[in-house]
Amino acid sequence: MNLHLEIFPVITVLAVTTVIAGIKFFTNAKPLDDSYSATLAAIVCSLLFSTSANATNGYFMDGVGPKAQSMTGVGIALPQDSLAAATNPAGTALVGNRLDVGFTWFNPDRSARIKGNLAGADGNYNGNGVSAFVIPEIGYSREISTRWSYGIAVYGNGGMNTDYSTNPFAAFGASGDAGVDLSQLIVTPSLAFRPTPAHSLGIAATFAYQRFEANGLQPFDNAFVSAQPGKVTNNGHDSAHGWGLKLGWIGQLDENVTLGASWSSKIETGTFGEYAGLFADQGGFDIPASYGAGISWNASSALTLAADWQRIEYSDIGSVGNSLNLLFQGNPLGADGGPGFGWSDVEVIKFGAVYALNDTVTLRGGISHAGQAISGDQTFINILAPAVIKNHGSVGAEWRTGLGEWLISYTHAFEEKVAGSGSIPAAFGGGEADLTMSQSIIRFGWSSGF
Template sequence: MTPALRSTLVLTLASLPLTALATNGYFMHGSSVKAQGMAGVSLALAHDSIKSASNPASLIALGSQYDAGLTFFDPKRSADINGSGFGLDGHYDGNADGPFWIPEAGFARRHSDRLAYGVALYANGGMNTSYTNNPFANFGSSGAAGVDLSQMFVTGSLAYKLSERHSIGAGVTYVYQRFSAEGLQAFDNPIWSASPGSVTNNGYDSADGWGIKLGWQGQVTDTLTLGVSWSSRIETDRFDKYSGLFAEQGGFDVPESYGIGFAWQVNPRWTLAGDWERIEYSKIKSVGNPLAFDAPLGAAEGAGFGWQDIDVFKLGVIYAASPQLTLRAGISHSDQPIPASQTFLNILAPGVIQNHASIGASWQLSPEQSISFSYTRALEEKVSGQSSIPGALGGGEANLEMSQNILGVAWQYRY
């Protein structure tokens, strides 16, 4: 990518209404509106051109098309502190910012019977909190407290048809992310941070990086299709303005993820599909390191959010109600990324959601065009702290809570 093209892309992404997500940890539960209508099920299906974000091998089954969509994301997040020796007890509402809008776009093109290519632009992760009533005020912090992490991905993919029933795909992903933190002055000093002055209230900083995706889809019987996908860890630039907050001097790489899925055509109208996905949060030190004082914030082994790796299980159905109308529904369940012992720092990032329930539909406007809708309820989840606030910070417990409403609409044009 030339420097001029890269600059243009970064400026374009920076101007989009990037938002912050928190569904399966801080990964989005579905890469496109159609996938969201099935709680994210996608690995063995060919929903749309944005689907290459989860399995690039699916492009060969799509033909040529354009896709564009917009998702309304409305999270409700809060924290409660009790038993604090420093007078932090109380309820803290983290919803001063939001709701948010998330864009998506893509295209796919069939070059030949065996080769297809495409590009997908999508949001895949992030986190946002904004507490007008600062939970850390009694430590010496001031103003509103919170963080804003947003990530936008662009994946260019190729798919090759090995045989009548099997295809493979490969993609190159560019990620642009930005981050800001405010209201953390209590930790912006030599006692707590390896880089005082680079902890809080420094505005937005950005970082970018590159990774790869690999995928396979195979029709193993006349009615059963399987899919496998892997996304590499993406090593990004550091957030230099926050080198005193994140471990490894501001490091915040994108975790590796992988999964396997199936799609079973029960009969001409009904399809049952499911995915298993693994997200390896613990290998990113700024995310996976536990809250401890063995090293200061920002150091190579500095404190992080203590997140665990998670498995995500998704199950969905598709019903072809008529030639014009297709209905979808799905549920998903994930492990809890935040241990009860790690809730205190996660007041800033309460990504505790474990369960989603989704519905969706597509309406064929013409032979070329269709419009799709989805609604997801991320069910309310609570994590109660257990020995979560260190004695040096007054002890007590921090309890986290979150729920979400997610509504999407998308347009598709086939040619």
């Protein structure tokens, strides 16, 4: 098993921070004294340069925080920790004073099959050159008064990695490994207000930092295919960043039923200049807008049921939503309005449950279903990004001790296949590309209130 090694410095920093936080909590130290603030700053800086992730709902992660992850990401109307602001900033008003640290281990299995190709590309291709990834996250929230609260959440938004040691494009003139590496890191400072005890409103800025690299795409790196040859492949990692906005509301209808709604704006991150000949709009790769609604119901003193609906607007981002077919209509890669990966918008439905087994142990579980972002006629380019997963199932447990809350969850993204349908253009020898992906996710967390 290969591991994404660049993440180890981040794990070390977060582990040290967890120990420091525990010591300070149990010695009644001030939660944000100078040394503590410096440690948090170090975590944020490390995350900015080290986070990596893989696809779940499209390329967005299905949940942020160990508690939400153990319910396949449910959380719009059910905030459970300081990382809730990633889903709904109104939740910052409802979680109290707390610190939450999490680690996610991803193990994706992605592959492609080419058949009926006249150029000789037929074969089965394994994209698991890097097979495991570790992603940290951290959240902090604090009440200013009975009405006002603030917080910060730092987490991976999502991403995609493929590494084909046997290059699927070799028959067309490619050499070396083929694949892409996309990772997105979000820093979300939030402010929440409770106009009444039953309602909360939240607003958050979203700073996004993203990195991208592509390798082994030489057949696309020429003047016949790209508007900017030399800016398509094998240029190392490039980065871009930008700002967005999150808004949210949570309202308690009665003592047992709560509703929520949230919206995240599109984040214009600037361009990947080193890949201006690959992505539409001269290297554009903005982060799409998303929005959703949720409900939670206290079915009993021990059981809470919750559900979310979410929509992610991938089609609004040219490099993601534009069809590859534009390439054969006089629009080269990298051009304004040029070809992309042909993704559709994705709607996700999530269901989750929380059961307090006793005063010490709480159990969680959930399932989710997403629409398919990739159609059969767009599978050829998506060999690089086979984000075809639709269904998830999660289970998790929380154990409360004198040293804080300890959490673990397991999520399985069930194997999904998309068969090509007129997917490989005649200029590349025709035939079909079929995509397959599944994924296992283990998440660990530690939390404490103060």
